[in-house]
Amino acid sequence: MKYYFAPFEGISWYLYRNLAAKHFEAADVYVTPFIAPNQMRSIRESDKKDILPENNRNLHIIPQLIGNRADEIVDTANQIYEMGYQEINLNFGCPSGTVVAKNKGAGILRDLYFMEKFLYDVFEGLKDHMKISVKTRIGVTDADEWEDILQVFNQFSLSELIIHARVRKDFYKGKPNWDAFSYALENSKNPVCYNGDLFSVADYEKLIQTFPKTQSVMLGRGMLANPALLEEIKGLGKLDKQRMRAFHDEMLAMYKEHLYGEITVLHKMKEIWRYWSLVFDKGDAYFKKIGKSKSLVEYQAVVNALFAECRIRE
Numbered sequence: 001m002k003y004y005f006a007p008f009e010g011i012s013w014y015l016y017r018n019l020a021a022k023h024f025e026a027a028d029v030y031v032t033p034f035i036a037p038n039q040m041r042s043i044r045e046s047d048k049k050d051i052l053p054e055n056n057r058n059l060h061i062i063p064q065l066i067g068n069r070a071d072e073i074v075d076t077a078n079q080i081y082e083m084g085y086q087e088i089n090l091n092f093g094c095p096s097g098t099v100v101a102k103n104k105g106a107g108i109l110r111d112l113y114f115m116e117k118f119l120y121d122v123f124e125g126l127k128d129h130m131k132i133s134v135k136t137r138i139g140v141t142d143a144d145e146w147e148d149i150l151q152v153f154n155q156f157s158l159s160e161l162i163i164h165a166r167v168r169k170d171f172y173k174g175k176p177n178w179d180a181f182s183y184a185l186e187n188s189k190n191p192v193c194y195n196g197d198l199f200s201v202a203d204y205e206k207l208i209q210t211f212p213k214t215q216s217v218m219l220g221r222g223m224l225a226n227p228a229l230l231e232e233i234k235g236l237g238k239l240d241k242q243r244m245r246a247f248h249d250e251m252l253a254m255y256k257e258h259l260y261g262e263i264t265v266l267h268k269m270k271e272i273w274r275y276w277s278l279v280f281d282k283g284d285a286y287f288k289k290i291g292k293s294k295s296l297v298e299y300q301a302v303v304n305a306l307f308a309e310c311r312i313r314e
């Protein structure tokens with residue numbers, strides 16, 4: 001089985017990826033949060049920093065691009081190639097209103113003629129030197145769209161088709177559509193990777209028992225919440241409070257060192273607690289308190305109380 005870690009814009013940047021891989025079992029592949037080519041066709045400094053090989057030593061990362069202009073994607077991908085990467089991932093899944101309105105992310109799935117031409121042009125520009133994978137949703141408003149979408153993907157030689165088995169309309173809610181994944185397992189000409197709602201070992205096992213042909217899975221919010229999820233899936237270890245505390249403390253110290261200003265550090269820590277709070281009993285109440293803290297001193301006091309008073313959920 002190949003294990004991917006899902007991209008999380010604003011969260012799973014290189015500092016996070018490195019630290020998680022230091023404290024817990026690392027994923028085989030990390031797809032980066034999306035990079036949007038700009039009009040100058042240069043990669044923003046912060047995006048560049050995120051994918052620089054020296055910032056991702058010992059991690060296998062695949063830079064992700066989002067856009068709807070093949071020429072911009074090809075230009076940016078070529079700069080990524082120059083940095084030493086032979087593969088990019090295309091984002092056909094972002095559900096955000098502003099992104100979709102510009103026919104980017106999941107918005108690209110709205111017009112399959114356009115999508116086909118876009119993929120054709122990207123392949124023409126990159127096929128001799130780069131592999132291309134896609135991370136997609138199964139439709140915009142209805143899973144009935146999936147057959148036609150898959151037919152378009154089948155015309156191209158993708159290194160992988162990562163399927164977040166929801167339609168755009170669902171954002172991150174509702175149950176992933178396993179029938180759509182099953183259809184892809186049977187009908188995709190490209191290797192497929194499953195993504196969606198794998199929060200526990202039991203979720204993972206149910207997926208594998210239902211679809212024994214599955215060869216790769218992408219862990220998302222489940223592994224953000226429980227950074228030891230992959231270890232638990234492999235039967236190598238378990239999350240405990242000491243390890244979570246050590247991970248937290250090093251992350252806080254690192255963000256203090258790398259980010260500018262107390263508010264920025266506080267904001268980043270609050271963002272990750274949205275997920276971490278899920279693994280603690282009474283985590284919800286503490287997440288609210290963490291959200292209200294206005295300084296790092298206040299934050300630290302709430303976090304200390306959480307670690308003293310809450311247990312990791314079974």
Ligand SMILES: Cc1cc2nc3c(=O)[nH]c(=O)nc-3n(C[C@H](O)[C@H](O)[C@H](O)COP(=O)(O)O)c2cc1C
Nearest residue numbers: 006007008009033034135164196197198219220221
């Ligand atoms: C805050 C947030 C940021 C995300 N950023 C990205 C992104 O940059 N690129 C992408 O392909 N998916 C992104 N996703 C989607 C996740 O990678 C993943 O596909 C989704 O959470 C479903 O998997 P899960 O149910 O295992 O979490 C994001 C999701 C969230 C909640």
